[in-house]
Amino acid sequence: MPFLELSLIVRTEQQPGTEEALDDLGALSITLQDANAETPDEQAIFEPGVGELPLWPTITLNALFDAGADRRGLAEALGELLPWLEPDQLTFRDVADQDWERAWMDQFKPMPFGRRLWIYPWNIEPPTHNESGDEELVVVRLDPGLAFGSGTHPTTALCLEWLDALDLAGKTLTDFGCGSGILAIAALKLGAASAVGVDNDPQALTASIDNAERNGVADRLAVFLPQDFNATAAPADVFIANILAGPLGELAPTFAAAAKPGAPFAISGILVGQQDELLQRYAEWFDDLRVDTREDWVRISGRRRG
Numbered sequence: 336m337p338f339l340e341l342s343l344i345v346r347t348e349q350q351p352g353t354e355e356a357l358d359d360l361g362a363l364s365i366t367l368q369d370a371n372a373e374t375p376d377e378q379a380i381f382e383p384g385v386g387e388l389p390l391w392p393t394i395t396l397n398a399l400f401d402a403g404a405d406r407r408g409l410a411e412a413l414g415e416l417l418p419w420l421e422p423d424q425l426t427f428r429d430v431a432d433q434d435w436e437r438a439w440m441d442q443f444k445p446m447p448f449g450r451r452l453w454i455y456p457w458n459i460e461p462p463t464h465n466e467s468g469d470e471e472l473v474v475v476r477l478d479p480g481l482a483f484g485s486g487t488h489p490t491t492a493l494c495l496e497w498l499d500a501l502d503l504a505g506k507t508l509t510d511f512g513c514g515s516g517i518l519a520i521a522a523l524k525l526g527a528a529s530a531v532g533v534d535n536d537p538q539a540l541t542a543s544i545d546n547a548e549r550n551g552v553a554d555r556l557a558v559f560l561p562q563d564f565n566a567t568a569a570p571a572d573v574f575i576a577n578i579l580a581g582p583l584g585e586l587a588p589t590f591a592a593a594a595k596p597g598a599p600f601a602i603s604g605i606l607v608g609q610q611d612e613l614l615q616r617y618a619e620w621f622d623d624l625r626v627d628t629r630e631d632w633v634r635i636s637g638r639r640r641g
Contacts, residue, residue: 449499
């Protein structure tokens, strides 16, 4: 069905109250974006503190309502709930209906990573072998849902290619910041015996389990929130984390404890220019450190000392 979109620009400190007011008025969804689109604040986007919501100094809130919602009534009700709001801060537009799932699927195509590994949308039936028929393909069927990780981002691609190059047969793996579960599931499809996924977003854990079930590996994947993850309980044979440079630096001791001596590891989510500090930080626990880049992003890999 079509929708009515209401948009307004607010300061960071006004965002929680504004969002609550829109929700009280029956908004079907609310999205946030940087109001200063010409000069986006990349620090706010890429480097929030652990557990923090990344916000910008000024924020555009876009709220969807039923197409038949009363524009004047919404404006008046918001004025009562938000006394500081001026009428000219509000804009309305009609949003035509479309098949949102199909629109997303049309942009998500099968993608190869490394020698054997392919990521396929869950609704496309993949082949079992390469074009010459002499090698069996390893295919992950994916629906990212609301979580990060479809393979299209350079950091995910760097991590998938690294996994494809490893001998994972019979190994255990920990994926910190698992998002859609794409890395842990790829490792299981590549031969890992079991995997652990950790993420601070409960929706990511749900997406990971759903995708693991689609790929027939749910019985070998366990997922945890960070507060429930015991890094020292069962150190992994392989460790991978695709998050952000700030948390990667803070969590380095935890990651070292979560990896067995000699375990290969890889971290990504690092912008070019951020790697030197992390290399110095990780050299305390890891050897054979190597940097690989794609576009503006970096993967650091190596091996746990010991």
